[in-house]
Amino acid sequence: MKIICFVVNSRANYGRIKTAILASKSNKNLHTVVVLGASGLLFNYGSIESIMSKDGIDVDFRVYSVISGDTPELMAKTTGLAVIELSSIFAKIKPDFVVSVADRYETLGTVLAASYMNIPVIHTQGGEISGSIDESVRHACTKLAHIHFPATTQSARVIEQLGEDPKSIFVTGCPSIDIVKQATDVPTSQVLSNYNGVGHLFIPENDYILVSQHSVTTSYLNARDQIQQTLSAVQKLKMQTIWLWPNIDSGSDAISKMLREFRETNLENKISFYRNFSPEDYVRVLRNSSCIIGNSSSGIRESAYLGTPSVIIGDRQSGREHGKNVIFVDYDSSEIFRAIEKQLSSGKYKSSHLFGRGDSGQKMIEIIDSLTPRIQKVFHRC
Numbered sequence: 001m002k003i004i005c006f007v008v009n010s011r012a013n014y015g016r017i018k019t020a021i022l023a024s025k026s027n028k029n030l031h032t033v034v035v036l037g038a039s040g041l042l043f044n045y046g047s048i049e050s051i052m053s054k055d056g057i058d059v060d061f062r063v064y065s066v067i068s069g070d071t072p073e074l075m076a077k078t079t080g081l082a083v084i085e086l087s088s089i090f091a092k093i094k095p096d097f098v099v100s101v102a103d104r105y106e107t108l109g110t111v112l113a114a115s116y117m118n119i120p121v122i123h124t125q126g127g128e129i130s131g132s133i134d135e136s137v138r139h140a141c142t143k144l145a146h147i148h149f150p151a152t153t154q155s156a157r158v159i160e161q162l163g164e165d166p167k168s169i170f171v172t173g174c175p176s177i178d179i180v181k182q183a184t185d186v187p188t189s190q191v192l193s194n195y196n197g198v199g200h201l202f203i204p205e206n207d208y209i210l211v212s213q214h215s216v217t218t219s220y221l222n223a224r225d226q227i228q229q230t231l232s233a234v235q236k237l238k239m240q241t242i243w244l245w246p247n248i249d250s251g252s253d254a255i256s257k258m259l260r261e262f263r264e265t266n267l268e269n270k271i272s273f274y275r276n277f278s279p280e281d282y283v284r285v286l287r288n289s290s291c292i293i294g295n296s297s298s299g300i301r302e303s304a305y306l307g308t309p310s311v312i313i314g315d316r317q318s319g320r321e322h323g324k325n326v327i328f329v330d331y332d333s334s335e336i337f338r339a340i341e342k343q344l345s346s347g348k349y350k351s352s353h354l355f356g357r358g359d360s361g362q363k364m365i366e367i368i369d370s371l372t373p374r375i376q377k378v379f380h381r382c
Helices: 011-015 018-025 049-054 072-093 105-116 132-144 153-161 175-182 188-192 217-237 252-265 279-288 302-306 333-346 360-370
Strands: 002-008 030-037 061-063 097-101 121-124 147-149 209-212 241-244 271-274 292-294 310-313 326-329
Touching: 002 018, 002 072, 002 360, 011 175, 011 279, 018 030, 018 175, 018 360, 030 049, 030 072, 030 360, 061 072, 072 105, 072 217, 097 105, 105 121, 105 132, 121 132, 121 360, 132 217, 147 360, 175 279, 175 302, 175 360, 188 279, 209 217, 217 241, 217 252, 217 292, 217 310, 217 333, 252 271, 279 302, 310 333, 326 333
Parallel strands: 002 030, 002 097, 030 061, 097 121, 121 147, 209 241, 209 292, 241 271, 292 310, 310 326
Antiparallel strands: none
């Protein structure tokens, strides 16, 4: 029986691998081990262990690796600590494969620890192009990984360009689309009743927009000014808004402080602030929204399948494949405002299957079940 270890590091991270974990647990040929770490354990960034428990996923190991603060120095130290802690866990469980997701700096800690310990690494969502440090981390993880599960054909070609063997690359789509496909329709007011938000009292009868904007690590000193531009545009719009708290990247403290100041000094605004939602509830909120604004990859990925209009701000998602539902704008309140108005007038877009058709998690596990672990990598010349 193969031992498969999944490492989950954040709320978004979980949504992008959940269905694969569930499929693994139902496969009699696989023994599934789940490690939860980094911001996924922290209340301020949406601790997700309770959500995982409700989904029937038990956490086998916890890795407390986050060093408090939001500077690049502490991101680097957090990555190093993750390597140290995960090495001990991997030595204990001796997995046949370690599965790591996407492009977080915590992901780099996972693949570093596993690859140095001669454990085959399965990396999902490699080959994608974007801005920020995520771009470099993603490709670094690709070079350390042994098996690749890119979401799109274009991403698979990028992985080949990085010198990876085509026989190690399997285009599976993204498991987050599985959740989008499976999530039942639930009114947003019913979803929100299960969470403690602050700010504006949500009015079910009114349309709303969804905002999810994080700091850009390569320009984190500008985070306050960048979020101010978005706040100004949303305030000018005077439309009911659900605003999600930022993730743990460098600059997040400045964004959080700016949002708190705005909430306290603009008592008549129509913005409701929430820490996080479960993956299914997030899909429901996104599906029912009139538009998503910010720089979250869900404004590229899940929104494409749902056909939800999207306004992507800045360069955090620069270069990503995207559907026709996306407009890219700079950190400029007037430009953001005009783009939102344009998207609101467009209505829903046609659903796109760019990132999968809703069966990615099961595909991944069927492939893993058929794999023979191997360690030695050879640069493949295109």
